[in-house]
Amino acid sequence: xxxxxxAELARRELARRYYGEYLAYSYGDDWVRxxxxxxxAEKIQNFIETDTGHAYDILIIExxxxxxxxxxxxxxxxxxxxxxxxxxxxxLASYDSDFAERFCRKNKEKINNVGGHLFGIGIGAIDRxxxxxxxxxxxxxxxxxxxxxxTGNPANLIIIDDPVKNQQEADSPAYRNRVWSEWQASxxxxxxxxxxxxxxxxxxxxxxxxARIIRxxxxxxxxxxxxxxxxxxxxxxxxxxxxxxxxxxxxxxxKDFKASYxxxxxxGQRAWTALYQCSPRQEEGNLVQRNWFRFYAPRRQGVGNSxxxxxxxxxxxxxxxVEEPEVxxxxxxxxxxxxxxxxxxxxxxxxxxGKRAQDYFLRYCLNKRLNFPDTVExxxxxxxxxxxxxxxxxxEAANGPAIIQTLQREMFIIPVTPLGGKISRVNAISPAIxxxxxxxxxxxxxxxxxxxxxxxxxxxxxxxxxxVDATSQALMRMIYSSGEVWEEKQRRPVFDVxxxxxxxx
Numbered sequence: 001x002x003x004x005x006x007a008e009l010a011r012r013e014l015a016r017r018y019y020g021e022y023l024a025y026s027y028g029d030d031w032v033r034x035x036x037x038x039x040x041a042e043k044i045q046n047f048i049e050t051d052t053g054h055a056y057d058i059l060i061i062e063x064x065x066x067x068x069x070x071x072x073x074x075x076x077x078x079x080x081x082x083x084x085x086x087x088x089x090x091x092l093a094s095y096d097s098d099f100a101e102r103f104c105r106k107n108k109e110k111i112n113n114v115g116g117h118l119f120g121i122g123i124g125a126i127d128r129x130x131x132x133x134x135x136x137x138x139x140x141x142x143x144x145x146x147x148x149x150x151t152g153n154p155a156n157l158i159i160i161d162d163p164v165k166n167q168q169e170a171d172s173p174a175y176r177n178r179v180w181s182e183w184q185a186s187x188x189x190x191x192x193x194x195x196x197x198x199x200x201x202x203x204x205x206x207x208x209x210x211a212r213i214i215r216x217x218x219x220x221x222x223x224x225x226x227x228x229x230x231x232x233x234x235x236x237x238x239x240x241x242x243x244x245x246x247x248x249x250x251x252x253x254x255k256d257f258k259a260s261y262x263x264x265x266x267x268g269q270r271a272w273t274a275l276y277q278c279s280p281r282q283e284e285g286n287l288v289q290r291n292w293f294r295f296y297a298p299r300r301q302g303v304g305n306s307x308x309x310x311x312x313x314x315x316x317x318x319x320x321x322v323e324e325p326e327v328x329x330x331x332x333x334x335x336x337x338x339x340x341x342x343x344x345x346x347x348x349x350x351x352x353x354g355k356r357a358q359d360y361f362l363r364y365c366l367n368k369r370l371n372f373p374d375t376v377e378x379x380x381x382x383x384x385x386x387x388x389x390x391x392x393x394x395x396e397a398a399n400g401p402a403i404i405q406t407l408q409r410e411m412f413i414i415p416v417t418p419l420g421g422k423i424s425r426v427n428a429i430s431p432a433i434x435x436x437x438x439x440x441x442x443x444x445x446x447x448x449x450x451x452x453x454x455x456x457x458x459x460x461x462x463x464x465x466x467x468v469d470a471t472s473q474a475l476m477r478m479i480y481s482s483g484e485v486w487e488e489k490q491r492r493p494v495f496d497v498x499x500x501x502x503x504x505x
Contacts, residue, residue, distance in 0.1 A: 154192040
C-alpha cells in the first residue's frame, strides 16, 4: 500500500472521528481552517456526544455574520451527524424556506460526495428541496422556514439558524412572540429523548429567541463570540483582536469596518453592538444615554457631599454625588400598573419624585410583579412613608382604573391619560435628563438604580419599559411646577425605606 493511499485512509478516519477534520475533508480546497471554525467544531462535537442525562440540551451560538458560522454548522453538521448516526432524524429551521432549503441542499451534496466512502450512507427515495431520507430508510433531515409549522417525525437534533431576518422583525414584539410560539409548540415538541438543540443567531434584542431560551430553559450553554475580542475571550484572543484574520478580516479590517458603523448616527452603534459584538443587552439606546444621569447622596443614609468614587454598573469613569435637598418644592408618586401579576406580565413600578428648582430627584423606586391587592397595599405603604408626596399619578390603563376606584377616598389621586406613544413621551422629557437635571440615588446605596438605568438605555428595544413609563409620567407632570420652596418647612421625617419596604422581597 503506497504512502498516498495510506494518507487518504488516515484522512478519512480522522474525518469520521472528528467533526473539525470532516469539515476540511468535505470542503476540500474550498475550506479555510480558522481558529473560530476549529473552536466551534470542537465545542459542537463535545456538546452532541456528551450524554448529560437531561431530557434535552441546548447550545446557543452568537457570532457575527460572514465569519463562516453557517458553513461550519448548518451546511455541514447534519451530514456528519447522520453519518455517525444513520438511524436518527434532524430538523433544521431558518427565517424562510429558501434559506432552509439551501442548507438542505448543501448537506445532500456532502452525503453524495463523501458520505458513501466515509460512512456508507447515501440519499434514499425521499429527495425533496427541503427534505431527504437516507438509503437505509431511517435517517432523515427536514429543513423548513421557522413559520412553516414544522410537523412530522421526532428529531434527535434540531438546528435553528437565524430565525430572524432583519432588524424590523427583531424589533417587532408580535414577531418575537410568534417565533417563541413556534419554538414552544412546534420545534421543542418534536424533540426525542436526550435530544440536542443548536441555535445560531444574531442577538438583536434582549427579548429574542436566544434571550428567552436563556431565561426559561435549564440546560443551556452559550457561546458568545464577538468580532472584536473583549476580556476573557473564549478563543484566547487579546482585547481588540479580530475574530477571523484567516479570512482576510484582520485587525486593520476590523478597525476600518467598525469605524463605518460607529460613524453612522442612524443606528450604526446599535447595529455594530448587536450584529458584530453580539451584545444587545449592553448597547446604548439612541433616545437616552447612560452618562446623562446624575447622582445624589440620600440624606437618610448620612452620606456627605461629593463622594468621588466609581459606581459599579453605571458605566461612568467617575461621578460626584450632590447632597439631597432638605426639602422639595414639589413631591409626587407615579404609578405604572401591570395587567396581571403572573410570571408573564410586566412589572409594577411605583416611584417617588421630588423637584427642587429645575432639578428632579428620584427618591424611591419599587419595581416588581404584583397582583392587584399587593399593588394597592404597596401604594398605601409608600404613601405613608413619603407623606409630603401627596399627589399620586396613576395611568388609566391596565389595572389603573380599579386602583383609582379603590384608593381615591384615601389620597389625592390624579388619573392620567397619556398623550402620544411611549417614544414621543420619552422624547418630551429626555431634555431634562440630557441637560443634567435628573438625579438618581448613589447606586452603591440603592442597588436598583443600575436596573433602572439599563431599562432606560435599552428603550424602546428592551423587554420591559415600566420604570421608563412611570418616570415620563412623573416628569411630564412636574415640568409645569416651579419646584420652588415658598416657605420654611420642618425637615421631613427620616425613614429607612429599604428596611420598611424592601422592593425586592
